[in-house]
Amino acid sequence: MTPCEQLHAELGEYLEETLPGEVQAALDAHASGCAPCRVLVTTLHETMRLYRDLVPWPLPAAVHARLEDLLRRVRREAEEDMTS
Amino acid sequence: MQPESVDTLMERAVAGDLRAFAEAFQRCAPGVFHAARHLLGDDQDAEEILQDVMLATLDALPDLSPQQNLRTWLFRLAAQGARQKLQARRGPTGESPELAAVLEENELARDLTPWDPAVSYDAEELRSVLHRALEQVPAVPRVIFWLREVERFDLEETADMLALSEYDAATHLLRARLLLRELLAPYFRVEAET
Numbered sequence: 478m479t480p481c482e483q484l485h486a487e488l489g490e491y492l493e494e495t496l497p498g499e500v501q502a503a504l505d506a507h508a509s510g511c512a513p514c515r516v517l518v519t520t521l522h523e524t525m526r527l528y529r530d531l532v533p534w535p536l537p538a539a540v541h542a543r544l545e546d547l548l549r550r551v552r553r554e555a556e557e558d559m560t561s
Numbered sequence: 562m563q564p565e566s567v568d569t570l571m572e573r574a575v576a577g578d579l580r581a582f583a584e585a586f587q588r589c590a591p592g593v594f595h596a597a598r599h600l601l602g603d604d605q606d607a608e609e610i611l612q613d614v615m616l617a618t619l620d621a622l623p624d625l626s627p628q629q630n631l632r633t634w635l636f637r638l639a640a641q642g643a644r645q646k647l648q649a650r651r652g653p654t655g656e657s658p659e660l661a662a663v664l665e666e667n668e669l670a671r672d673l674t675p676w677d678p679a680v681s682y683d684a685e686e687l688r689s690v691l692h693r694a695l696e697q698v699p700a701v702p703r704v705i706f707w708l709r710e711v712e713r714f715d716l717e718e719t720a721d722m723l724a725l726s727e728y729d730a731a732t733h734l735l736r737a738r739l740l741l742r743e744l745l746a747p748y749f750r751v752e753a754e755t
Contacts, residue, residue: 489735493716516673523676523749524742527691528710532684534692536591540608544590547615548583555579 480507484514492521572627582622585631586615592632592712593639599695600643600704610642633718636708640722643704672742676749694744698737705730706737 478486484504490496491504508518536544567585574582593614598607614635625634682690695703701723708719720730 489731492735492738493731513673516675520676520742520746520749521738524738524745525710527687527745528695528706528741529713531688531691531711533591534595534688534711536594537604540594540604540611543608544587544611544615547612548587551583551619552580555583558579 480504481511481514484508484518488521491518492525567631571625571629571631574622574631575625575627575629577623579619582619586618586635589632589635590615593635596636596704596707596712597639597643599707600640600700601646602700606643606646610639610646613642614638632712633714636712636714637722640704644724647700672746672750674746674750676746677751680749682748690745690748694741697744698740702733702737702740705733706741709734 480503484491484507487496487500487504491501494501496504508514535541565581565584567588570581570585570588574585590611594607594611597610598604601607601610617638618631618635695707698706705719705723705725708714708722709716714722716730716734717727719734720727723730725733
């Protein structure tokens with residue numbers, strides 16, 4: 478198996494960083510010297526980073542409003558329990 | 562003053578403080594909603610799941626341990642509810658046959674043009690690009706990607722929530738990552754000089 482094929486075969490574990498240290502390091506070294514593999518790996522990492530860094534996605538406004546209503550009722554019941 | 566963590570709020574909630582529960586739930590709600598939405602492909606169904614999860618958690622509060630991780634609990638319940646809805650539908654899960662075919666044909670990268678680090682979008686534009694790409698990923702890989710990448714659950718927890726083996730979850734995750742990379746490439750790659 479060529480290093481490129483090995484990287485493709487182990488890509489999932491490589492991205493999760495669950496390979497044995499020496500295998501991970503060998504694939505890192507290969508990716509840094511092989512242009513297509515480097516593009517594949519860097520753009521995959523970039524894809525993951527873009528989603529990870531995204532500010533939290535809000536609730537749609539209508540869903541938020543209905544949830545707020547429900548939670549207001551929960552809070553009101555809590556206050557009634559405390560005063561009774 | 563630092564806001565209380567969800568864990569601290571949960572401890573108070575289990576001790577009977579429903580205001581603390583409301584605050585903790587409010588913070589987790591968007592993630593729970595979007596996880597259900599990614600699996601079901603439908604806002605209304607996802608909202609039903611969100612409300613069911615809230616009511617079920619309120620019922621279960623007296624029996625929960627103060628150390629119960631609320632986020633894990635909520636996402637687990639949401640995933641369970643969404644899976645039941647999917648089974649009841651017995652229909653398509655939002656899978657796009659065209660994209661699925663493309664991946665099967667060539668699971669690995671097709672577009673190997675480097676991305677341009679100078680390309681940038683404002684926050685709203687970026688969110689829209691990422692959202693549109695994610696919407697094109699088949700439902701199961703999409704929700705696994707969401708739970709793992711955005712909500713930062715580990716692969717074992719993610720697989721468990723969806724009643725999948727870790728191997729299957731890892732396969733779906735890689736598929737989602739590869740597909741998203743392909744879908745985002747046109748927005749980020751270095752354009753060929755003309």
